[in-house]
Amino acid sequence: MKMVIAIVQDKDVSKLLECVIQAGLRATRLASSGGFLRSGNTTLLFGVEEQRLESLLAMIREICYQREEILTQAQPVMGPIDTYIPFPIEVPVGGATLFVLDVEQFIRV
Ligand code: 2BA
Numbered sequence: 854m855k856m857v858i859a860i861v862q863d864k865d866v867s868k869l870l871e872c873v874i875q876a877g878l879r880a881t882r883l884a885s886s887g888g889f890l891r892s893g894n895t896t897l898l899f900g901v902e903e904q905r906l907e908s909l910l911a912m913i914r915e916i917c918y919q920r921e922e923i924l925t926q927a928q929p930v931m932g933p934i935d936t937y938i939p940f941p942i943e944v945p946v947g948g949a950t951l952f953v954l955d956v957e958q959f960i961r962v
Pocket of ligand 1: 886944945
């Protein structure tokens with residue numbers, strides 16, 4: 854068995870969960886935030902049999918796609934008085950960030 858930890862954008866979660874649940878896979882949804890943008894995203898945990906891993910990854914690839922997010926961070930401006938002006942930067946986010954781990958034991962009691 855494998856554990857897939859998938860960090861996905863909130864906008865893609867409903868469609869992805871609908872698809873994986875219909876396919877008979879199990880998932881756990883965790884609310885999370887990215888360290889860089891500090892904005893909300895979703896972390897999904899999938900415990901999946903090895904022979905179904907590729908089909909799960911295919912669903913994630915099909916549904917989760919890259920978007921541009923605007924990061925507004927204060928930039929210092931040199932002048933007689935220290936001033937900060939917001940400087941918007943476009944950052945590409947997603948499709949999905951995936952970690953695939955071996956599961957030593959899977960137990961449901
Ligand atoms: P965030 O940390 O909020 O990052 C959002 C996007 O900002 C990233 O998209 C990437 O394009 C950019 N970014 C992140 N760190 C950067 C840096 N130091 N310099 C320049 N640009 C940077 P994704 O790569 O698609 O990542 C989306 C989310 O996936 C991340 O949100 C984070 O929550 C998670 N993530 C990505 N890589 C990770 C890792 N190695 N470990 C844990 N979580 C990760």
